[in-house]
Amino acid sequence: MVRARGLAVLIAATFVAFACGSSGGGGTTNKGTIDIGSDLPTSGADASSGLPTQYGAAFAVSQAGSVKGFTLKFVPYDDAVNGKHDPTKGAQNVQQMISDTKLLGMVGPFNSGVAAAEIPVANQAPLAMISPSNTNECLTLAFDYCQKYAGYTAASLRPTGKNNYFRVAANDTHQGPAMADFAYDTLGLKTIAVWDDQEPFGLGVANNFATEFTKKGGTVVARQGFDTSSKPDFHAWLNKAKTAGAQGIYAGATSASYGCIPRQESQGIFDPNSYYLGPDGIGDGQCIKDSGTTMGNDHMYASQGVADAASNPSAAATIAAYKKAHPDPNDTAAYTFAGYDCAAILIDAIGRAIDKNGGNMPTRQQVIDQMATTSNFPGLTGTYTLNSAGDPTTPALQIQQYKGGAWTTIKNLAVTS
């Protein structure tokens, strides 16, 4: 696995080098071109959520077209290696973006683990980052457990001491507990088994779920971390969880870390009507494929770190336009419109930075400064005000159920904190 990945990195790096050689076409308007980068996993297992997000961001850039006389150009990067998001690849992509002097900010990354590798690189440039879907709380906030569980702290990711990173998604202090509340209050579960994929995101969200579920009065009857560098055999543990009396499973994982493989393997051990819950990482099409025909049913629920854009009436026209441009239902996923919002917020901040700079090309630091003053921005997935840590002040969540062949929003939750 390691050796195969190494080879793929080499090949991918070669492609990136060529791609960069051919890009960088000139602008047509008088003032020149501004590049908007994106870094998302757009190949392999992660592509089912990464690609629709990239389409959303690209759509926002193409809708805007230009800002204050500068032509906008969207420059997407793929951080997947061998079909999985890869922090090293992500950091390389950010280096590439930094070397592009016309690039003033980036949308992404998708995964918290990749963000941890990218933020320090972008921080030193500095380059504005805005992620539609990073949810690990340690990326922006200081908790005493961050160094131990995530392996980094918000301060250690920012060598310059200044913030350059923003996001619109609700962090895991919200996502894990939101599902725990839902499981206990709405689904009425009292006993649950929790596993995680031993990655910063999966472990974090699983711990937060378990803490809240226990606080509510429920019991976590089995708690296990799995090494997901290759596919583990879940049978014996699932049987253990069932024997311990679990009414359902919470997976602190993503589809790329075999998030829904245990759902399939629990066939014959757990009843098909037992519950399978997880974070946004399993709320995609790959999860349903992995779950199989019997187990991939309406007893599966996933939380998403942004609200459902469809419940926002003023977003309807933009959503309709997007769906006209991308009629394939697979091109719209939970973070598509969050991707759109990220690009829109970035473009808005660049516009204000241009004004501040007397109509000229702003510096990257000026863009970051304007990002930090984003206030009441009317996005598709919500109205965003970004705080000094980089988090939205009023994040929102949704709980989705797999129903009628698609992940369907059944509940939007506003977070009050």
Next chain:
Amino acid sequence: MAAMVQRFRASLITTPTASLINLVGLAIVVVALVATVQRVVTAQGGATYFFQTMGFGLALGAIFALVALGYTMVYGIIELINFAHGDVFTLGAFISAAVLPIFGLTEGRTFGIGLILPLIGVFLVTMLACALINVGIERVAYRPLRHAPRLAPLITAIGMSAFLEGVMNVWRGPFTLHYPDLLPESQIPLGGGVTIAAKAVTVIVLAVVLMVALTVFVNRSTLGKAMRATAQDRDAAQLMGIDINRTIAATFFIGAALAGAGGIIYGLYYNSYSAFDGFTYGLYAFTAAVFGGIGNIPGAALGGILIGVIYAISDGYFTVSWTQVLVFGILIFVLVFRPTGLLGMRVPEK
């Protein structure tokens, strides 16, 4: 069997120091077994839980064993670690998944004779395809290097492994794929309220049938005799008129056929497969082969099954986080006390 026991006993009785070390080893084994038994007896779920855990362990072990056989046969005859073998195993899952619809096997079919007959067809086609591919690999990557330094075929083997993974990656993509769900999901009652998963039983039965067939073939057929002779002493076998190239090719053929069957069973059991699965399975299977005694066919089967059972007992009664530590810890332990593996090494004499 009697001869095997005798050989096992003989290997234990050596010098006084060695027997002291053996005694210490024995004491550790006894303590570990007592601890495990105590854990098993006091655990929640009782006998049903124990048999279910054993079922999962035996099913996993049976798959390891099928892959381990190919490693051990090839090593036994030409002392080559065929690293591509784990990927031939994955190829079995890929090819069979492509062949299943041709035989009219789609998800939702009830388990019965109407499913078993076409499934036998799938096994035959897949095993033949994998076997021919492996013979091709031997012809291209190993035979020209038969008299080259030992390191050269090892590197071509790694190259072949990467090549096969790449081919599967391009063919179906790098993500996890769904394998049609065809085996029964029910629980088989063993009496007294104890049940075991039918799926695990099916896997174990399939693997045992294949392994018995292999053993009969190697022990009874002329080609099997030629294989054993070549493994014992290649030059002498050649002098006796045995076609060495043909015999080695046959070894690769049979090893890959078993790996291919293992790949199908893997798909049927887990219902998911991906291009890179074989690498890890290959590692476990190779471990199983060394554990049982490299070159030793019953040893590989025993090693595979033991590793599977240890894996499941660790997952089910201890903690998943320690499973790999336990499996490889036991391997180190066994090799320190029995460097030739459980049933003894069988490699060409120099």
